[in-house]
Structure formats: structure tokens, C-alpha cells
Amino acid sequence: MRTLCSSTLIGEVFVIGFAGLVAMKDPDLSMSTVWTVSGIAMFLCVALCGVVTRPGGVALGWVLQIALIASGFVVPTMFFLGVLFAALWWASVHYGRKIDEAKARFAAQAASPRPDAA
Secondary structure, three states, X not given: OHHHHHHHHHHHHHHHHHHHHHHOOOOOOOHHHHHHHHHHHHHHHHHHHHHOOOOOHHHXXXXXXXXXXXXXXXXXXXXXXXXXXXXXXXXXXXXXXHHHHHHHHHHHHHXXXXXXXX
């Protein structure tokens, strides 16, 4: 699960950076505000890569996805991209857990003694 979720989060780092560039064009927003918010969001994405498998990591990822969708109020394209990345996040968590379960099952089978090996 860690690999899939981390890949999604790293993709979000780039999207947030590009959204920051677009948000700079808004005359109502100062450059320092845009880059402070974007920088914090990008840092959180990278930091979340390290804690995604710990308790609460997936929930923090969902909070980040909601924030990404909400950023559409500043950069309207982010409504679409936020929903797209939320779907990717769901798929990463869902299929990542299935892969982890399959790996554990195969590891247990490999570790158990075979009855025909006597």
C-alpha cells in the first residue's frame, strides 16, 4: 500500500506546485500567501509518504484530498484535479491493501512446511 499511496502523494506535490503558479496570477492573493500555503501542502504530501502505513495515515491522506478539492475555490481547475486525485487515493488504498494481504498470504504459505516435503 505504501508504494501506491506514495506515488499518488508525489503526483499531488507537482499538481499543488503548478496550482500555486496559477494562483499567483490572482491579483487578490499575495505571492507569499500562495507559496506559504502551497509549500505547506507540498511538505505535507511528502511527509505523509512516510506515515501512510501508520495508524491515522490514511485518514490524514483523506483530509489532504478534501483540502485539494477545496483549493478549487482559488484555482477552479483544482475541483476536477482534486476529485481525480481523490479517486486515485481511494484506488491506492483499496488495491494497496489487497496487494498487502496477498503478499502476507503468500509469505505464510512459503513459511509453512509442505506435507509432501517429507
